[in-house]
Amino acid sequence: MLFDLQLEFEKLTISLNSKSDKFLFNQISNKFGLVEDLRISPSWHPGFSPVFTSWPQKIIIMNSAWFTLESLLACPCTRIKLGCSPLGDKDVDEILQKWKAGGFPYLEYLFVEGESISNRWNRWMVIQTDDVSKKATIHTDYKRIEISVTPFD
Structure with missing residues (x-):
């Protein structure tokens, strides 16, 4: 009812x-553009894969086992934090390649924590977009990657 206003x-x-609750989510997901900061708590009904028809500015999903690479690649949020993610090293490579090519134009911060992320990168590194308009500081640690994006001065 509040979203209708x-x-x-x-x-x-x-x-x-x-x-x-699946019905409720589907009913309000087209209104998430009205939300600055969306947080989805750990509990989730098994077998339910939500579809976002609009996105908030920032999103935190504490148990993101259902949040696929395709969902992340489509996400226009400025800040994204995914806990208990199924994403792995190959997915992280794809995310970084898309970002370098100009994808995720609004992204300021990305944090992904999950069992399938190894520590194969340097603990700290800086990369830039192909057009040299932004740089990202990447910090990896045990089973997590954190990316902070800043425009070049």
Whole structure:
């Protein structure tokens, strides 16, 4: 009902635990553009793969086992934090290649934590976009990668 009023929300936290919550998510997902900071808590109904028809500015998904690489590649958020992610090294390579080629134009920060991420990169490194308009500081640690993006001065 509040979304029908076209109000903007600074922060919205969703905890979906049952099948009926799937209906609620689908009903409000087209309004996430009105939300600055969306947080989805760890509980999730097994077998439910939400589809975002609009995106908030920032998103935190504490248990992102259902959040695929395709979802991330389509995500226009400025800040993205994914916990318990199924993404692995090959996915991280694809994310970095897309970013270097000009993808993720709004991205300022990305944090992905998951069992399938190794520590094969340098602990700290800096990369830049192909057009040299932005640089990203990448920090890897045990089972996580963190990317902070800044424009070149």
